[in-house]
Amino acid sequence: MNNDRERVILHEWPRDPDGPTLPELPPQGVRTPNNMPWGHTLDDFYWIHPFPGAKSKLIWTRSMLDEFGENFGGQPGVPQVEPRRLRPWPLLKVPNDDASFGLVDETCNRDHSLKPRPFHAVKNTELESTENKIESPPEPALMNDDAPPATKESILEGAVKSQDRLLEDDGKDDESAMAKVFVQVDDNITGGAVLEFSIEGETGDRQNCTGLRSTSPKKTDTMWQQVVKKFSTTIASDRNLMIKAEDDTKKDESEGSKAIVETHDDLTPAERQAMESFMTTNYETVQKLEERIPEEYFPDILLVNDPSGFTISDNPFLSRPSRTLPVRYKRVWPKLKRDGEPATLFNNDLHCPSAFHWTLTQTERYAASECRRIATLDLSGAPLLGKGSHSAVRKAGIRLPVPLTTQTGDQHVSVAVKLSFSLSEDRDFLENEGRIYDAFPDHLQESYCGYNLVASMDHPVPVGACVPRFFGYYVPVQEEEEAKHRRETLKSIKKEVERRREREVKREAKKIGVDEAVESTDAYGKLAEEEEDDYSGEDNDDNFSDYPPLPVEEIYSPILLVEECGTPIEPEQFSEDERSECFSLVLRLHHAGFVQNSLYPRNILRQPGPLTVRPSERSLKTPSFRIIDFGRGEFGPLFVEKCLASVWGRMGPPMVLTREEMDKVKEEAEVGKEEVVRWHNNSIRDELWRAARVLHVKDY
Numbered sequence: 001m002n003n004d005r006e007r008v009i010l011h012e013w014p015r016d017p018d019g020p021t022l023p024e025l026p027p028q029g030v031r032t033p034n035n036m037p038w039g040h041t042l043d044d045f046y047w048i049h050p051f052p053g054a055k056s057k058l059i060w061t062r063s064m065l066d067e068f069g070e071n072f073g074g075q076p077g078v079p080q081v082e083p084r085r086l087r088p089w090p091l092l093k094v095p096n097d098d099a100s101f102g103l104v105d106e107t108c109n110r111d112h113s114l115k116p117r118p119f120h121a122v123k124n125t126e127l128e129s130t131e132n133k134i135e136s137p138p139e140p141a142l143m144n145d146d147a148p149p150a151t152k153e154s155i156l157e158g159a160v161k162s163q164d165r166l167l168e169d170d171g172k173d174d175e176s177a178m179a180k181v182f183v184q185v186d187d188n189i190t191g192g193a194v195l196e197f198s199i200e201g202e203t204g205d206r207q208n209c210t211g212l213r214s215t216s217p218k219k220t221d222t223m224w225q226q227v228v229k230k231f232s233t234t235i236a237s238d239r240n241l242m243i244k245a246e247d248d249t250k251k252d253e254s255e256g257s258k259a260i261v262e263t264h265d266d267l268t269p270a271e272r273q274a275m276e277s278f279m280t281t282n283y284e285t286v287q288k289l290e291e292r293i294p295e296e297y298f299p300d301i302l303l304v305n306d307p308s309g310f311t312i313s314d315n316p317f318l319s320r321p322s323r324t325l326p327v328r329y330k331r332v333w334p335k336l337k338r339d340g341e342p343a344t345l346f347n348n349d350l351h352c353p354s355a356f357h358w359t360l361t362q363t364e365r366y367a368a369s370e371c372r373r374i375a376t377l378d379l380s381g382a383p384l385l386g387k388g389s390h391s392a393v394r395k396a397g398i399r400l401p402v403p404l405t406t407q408t409g410d411q412h413v414s415v416a417v418k419l420s421f422s423l424s425e426d427r428d429f430l431e432n433e434g435r436i437y438d439a440f441p442d443h444l445q446e447s448y449c450g451y452n453l454v455a456s457m458d459h460p461v462p463v464g465a466c467v468p469r470f471f472g473y474y475v476p477v478q479e480e481e482e483a484k485h486r487r488e489t490l491k492s493i494k495k496e497v498e499r500r501r502e503r504e505v506k507r508e509a510k511k512i513g514v515d516e517a518v519e520s521t522d523a524y525g526k527l528a529e530e531e532e533d534d535y536s537g538e539d540n541d542d543n544f545s546d547y548p549p550l551p552v553e554e555i556y557s558p559i560l561l562v563e564e565c566g567t568p569i570e571p572e573q574f575s576e577d578e579r580s581e582c583f584s585l586v587l588r589l590h591h592a593g594f595v596q597n598s599l600y601p602r603n604i605l606r607q608p609g610p611l612t613v614r615p616s617e618r619s620l621k622t623p624s625f626r627i628i629d630f631g632r633g634e635f636g637p638l639f640v641e642k643c644l645a646s647v648w649g650r651m652g653p654p655m656v657l658t659r660e661e662m663d664k665v666k667e668e669a670e671v672g673k674e675e676v677v678r679w680h681n682n683s684i685r686d687e688l689w690r691a692a693r694v695l696h697v698k699d700y
């Protein structure tokens, strides 16, 4: 392998022979949101001696030097510019948004005075035409929210401290340590409905949360309309889920619409509307999504078209039922601000297979559904991108929630869909990966112009995104299973209440010692006595936890949606700059508090770049790299949480702790924290060693 590195530091900053020793905490200078020193070009990086005459050398950027203020050689001044977030080639059309979407990357000049251009004004031959430039709002200020403060406190230390604070608070007020456990008793859980029920009357012209007016479904004669119809009528018999309609259904029947009984798994009118314009994906022409999905329109619900049964894994023993019917999924991550609202309250309960358990009546369900952002995911004919030992990853077309559209007119954009195999370990890995993606700060998914100085490398590296963009982790919704469970729970709660009431009556009767009363409650008393003998005192608790998990092979896989990012690297074929760029991604991940824990060449992908230009103009000569596969990944703060949760777990169910118990928890938490720090350091060290080996990097 050649030593063909071109990204080297060319300049040395002359020191004043009488100048001071450089401060231990270097000047901040200009930094990217990851809080790393940044220079616009390689010429912005300098070697500098820590004190005049010293042999050792440090690396500072020009902005750090300017801030330090020693200019012995009278170096000419340079304009200071800020890092510029690079815009992927525009694909999304976002209504009422002129600041972030639909604009072609403006490219860099020395002072960043160029403005982005609107997509529609760009022709191949006019890329540099200044006529097309628009006065767009200034680039949004770099979001430094995610950047660690310029102190020496690491993310991990911050997390440990915040857990400390939680524990201290708990210590101050024992009552606040008591977790509130409550159960929502819902008599209405079986509420079915007649499918032909119309929502027009009740929604009228009401504006829903998406800002769209509710309209009756269009009668387009598409294949999907037929599928939706078929779905309406056959899903119940398909799964033996036809239930006796109660409540709303009775009402609706009395109003005259009688044809079909709706189950909880049927589509709501809003979902049917989303499905009606559904088309199958044209994989020849579909473009991959590289921009973020604006939070306002981020999908809450995914309706998945999966005729081949990819979502029920590659289990060869499983006879797959025909999957001509869409499956409803709900978003778990990312958590969004609107998740406190009724329509997306489902998001607060990862392990509940229902999207509607907070919405008790059909009317509420339909209204909630209307307020959700509904996307459709097409897995029919979805090409395989790769397979691991726990999952398969496919390219699939997604139609994002209205009113998002694309610049190309194609309804679909493509994304990578990760589906786990059917063992619980496979599922755990995918869930962990969703959690890790949710924890990634924005800057790990963004690219910036210029170069970073990433400790402890001795040369600048480009600031490309480290990981694919995250488009959500979704779990399958199984309303009927949940409804069944809730019916059973309700039944046993009622039974238990009855039992207690009877015991109470008997006890009262004995207490007042009135023979007649005893006689009159004799029947009750006998019954209660018998039951008291049987009663272990535990079944009430058990009712909430003994919900038997479905046989694994029956469950659809959760879905992780991320940006499609190319193919696995072959570092032996790479230039030294490419290898060290890949290595810098690992370092940046570690600096942000993450460890990937499975670092092999197959888990670093490469694609033609840069992503700022149209796909046909990209080249592998300017590649773009990403680290993938975070199934085994860890994030320091989440690990602290996990440690402390296990400490609490060992203390038994939530309760008000005594001072003694609280001390014990604190003691165990201390041990947990030490474990975290040890884990963190070991994992980083091991992963760096592995990364250097697989990437053939010798000099970090």
Ligand SMILES: Nc1ncnc2c1ncn2[C@@H]1O[C@H](COP(=O)(O)OP(=O)(O)OP(=O)(O)O)[C@@H](O)[C@H]1O
Pocket: 385, 386, 387, 388, 389, 390, 391, 392, 393, 416, 468, 562, 563, 564, 565, 566, 567, 568, 598, 602, 603, 605, 628, 629, 630, 631
């Ligand atoms: N975002 C993506 N874009 C393109 N291809 C991808 C993407 N993610 C995964 N792949 C492909 O799918 C393969 C399997 O993915 P991944 O490594 O995440 O699966 P896994 O089952 O978690 O792997 P492991 O065997 O390490 O447990 C990858 O090696 C890659 O070829």
